[in-house]
Amino acid sequence: MSITDTSNVNIRSIETDRKISRGLSEQSFWLNLGPQHPATHGVLRILVRMDGERVVEAEPVIGYIHRGHERMGETRGYAQFFPNNSRMDYLGALTYNHGYCEAVEKLAGIEVPRRAVFIRTITSEFNRLSSHLLWLGAYLMDLGAFTPFIYIWEERELINDLLNHVTGSRLTYSYNRFGGVHKDIDDQFITGARAFIKRMRKRFKMYNRLVTGNVIFQARAKGVGAIPKQRAQAYGLTGPCLRACGVEYDIRKKEPYAVYSEVDFDIPTGQNGDAFDRYMVRFLEMEQSLRIIEQCLNRLPNGPYINDQAPRDLAPDPGEVFFAFESPRGQVNIFIKSDGTRIPYRMHWKNPSYTNLSILAELMRGQFIADVISIMGSFDLIIPEIDK
Amino acid sequence: MSANIAPGLWNWLAYWLSEEVLVAVVGLVIVIALITVNSIGLIYAELKVAAHVQRRPGPMEVGWHGWLQPVMDAVKLLGKELVTASAVNKPLFIVAPAIVILPLLVTFIVIPFGKTLIIRDLNMGLLLIFSFSALNVVGILVGGWASNNKYSLLGALRSVSQCVAYEIPILITVMSVIIMTHSLKMSEIIAAQDRVWFIVVQPLAAILYFVASTAETNRLPFDIPEAEGELVAGFHSEYSGMRFALFFLAEYTNMFIVAAVFTTLFLGGWRGPVLPGPIWFLIKVYALIFFVLVARWTFPRLRFDQLMTLAWKVMIPLAMVNLIVTALVMKLVQ
């Protein structure tokens, strides 16, 4: 069993198609979108067969950034796995941290103080906000409008400054600990957060005028890549892609964790499932995140920010846990099986970009190549999350 | 013997040193200098306009407020290695940038910078400009084909469809103006605007011409042929160094020519109070180019079929209507 033995090759051969069509007039050609491409936002390769400007057949090829996180989960302790969270989804690292902690705390039966739960919710929602902001800029950059991309960085810088003050990192966070969080939030964070909320509400009006109302943007996004509700549900889509089809499914409401059952927020849904609805759902979700943060800040209880009794090096009792949480892209599933030792027996993650990408092959048939770019942008794919 | 050769030699010299030829040669040198300076200035303007639209300062390091940045960019491009991929069609690959820039040099012959500042006031000046600008497309197609690259080919094909589609509204709107001036000669068109500029008389034609020529120059929102998000760099993906610089130069020169023609046709050319003619001409040209630059950073890109729909289903009918109405009005007035 050698990794260099290629006798078992089962590579799909593009050459075969060419040989079949030699001698006949060739109507379609194969185009490789990626793995290095400005619009795929990561190393994703989409093999499309095109007939002029239209896609006849599409196949995403993934695995270019597969680093073996699940195996890493089986070879190191529970606490040592924290940095892997942020490498899986670098834009929603705090949400992954949060979800991972909740899953392991369920498995090991660790209690979390109230203040820590509120802090986790606040930081997760800030992360959701900054992830959606970056998505907004990147999507519009794919469509050719560079300016919003530059504008969102200012908002992200403010969020990064706040989170940096409290967590110590700007992108790859490892802030949560089993039993709470690593560091308490102080008055500087709270006043900064309140000022940010006030400023952000004004900025939303500007983004609405610049982007949502733009005629060319609406022409590029309305009616593009409409997913029928039945197909979305058959594929098990989650997150804004599903909510744009009209299904009101958000883990924060269906299976609440942290403080989500105690705060007041809406779940925006769309109607047609096209790119514009996905855009609107995410845009409105940003506003709801601000609402959640504001309510959490108002109700923040005093108390400890971490459970000191929780062991640092966990060895949970044998058992299994399945936990689902809502990252900015959709529902993330964590399955951890413990055999009583300090190293998990099996750790499995199912990430929302993986599910969302699986429908792309079917969705892309018959679309223009320019619409393919618009669809991929509106899906908000993070490739390291797909490949783990 | 010398008595026989001398008259022939003298005639030959007299011809080549005559005023017409001297004017042409000097004009050519000035034109090449002009397009270089124009491109450098426009690159700087683009960087600064982009920066201020995006609420950031832009280049500030190189020279006072970054004014040397485009000069340094030009030096960098000159110094880059001319990478030629092994599978390209070498003769076509090398000649494509030349095909793109040389016809534009020819069009400068008839641009009226001032009352007498025009290299050669041809009777068919306008026709010369449009026919040579159209050769731009040939260069793009040749470059895209020769690159042996599916992305470049896609970009080139899109560019050809786009340019062909948008030539038609340009020509029809210009015909409306020519009906009023009865002449293709640039100086006569400007002379016909002595009482009122044509933009007042023909606003629809002006708008159509402006939008269509933005599409001709492959600027956003019509930059599908070189769409960075989709085709990496479209038809000039494979070009590097000076060859890429020539494509770039051609784009900015094309913008200048298009703005110059708009100024001549609709804004009264070099006419204006107080300041000398060429200054007014340049002010008008660069004001128009400023609009084109700002538009790039404001709008997303139109999808290809939306671009074609705009040309064939919206602009051509409007241009035809404009032409018919102009013809009717001219007939009635006479």
Place this chain on the structure above:
Amino acid sequence: MISSSALNELSKALGAAEVHATDYNRTGSHLDVTVAGDGLRAAAQTLQGRGFFLEDLTAVDHRTHREVVYRFNLYQGPCRVTIRAKADEADAVDTISDLYPLANWMERECHEFLGVTFTGHPDPRRLLLPEDSDFHPLRKDFVVPQEALAPEYHQD
């Protein structure tokens, strides 16, 4: 909340060979059943008829055998059903990719990482690993070949 009688009825409808006691707050599933290998497709079809969607598909290597774990859920309200199926001696399980389109990719991933064959899968190519790989990294008996490791990690 789902009543226990509804869960009982569901487990009977699935033809469960074994029902495991499960606490939703502790483990995350409302119902946890093991079905026999050949009852898997029938169970998946029953769930599809009742409107469930496939949430997760993975396998666990128990050293002596492989066990495939499926999670189904409802969009209308949380009702997580975990179905376990033991792979037979040849590590084979029936495919459900024709019923649930998402299973296409998930079964490919399961196959390449744990070596579980899904009989009837239309496209059993590698998904994440290189196309010509013939090893299964998440197996408990997988040893990283020495030539793949950097010299400083060689276990000599």
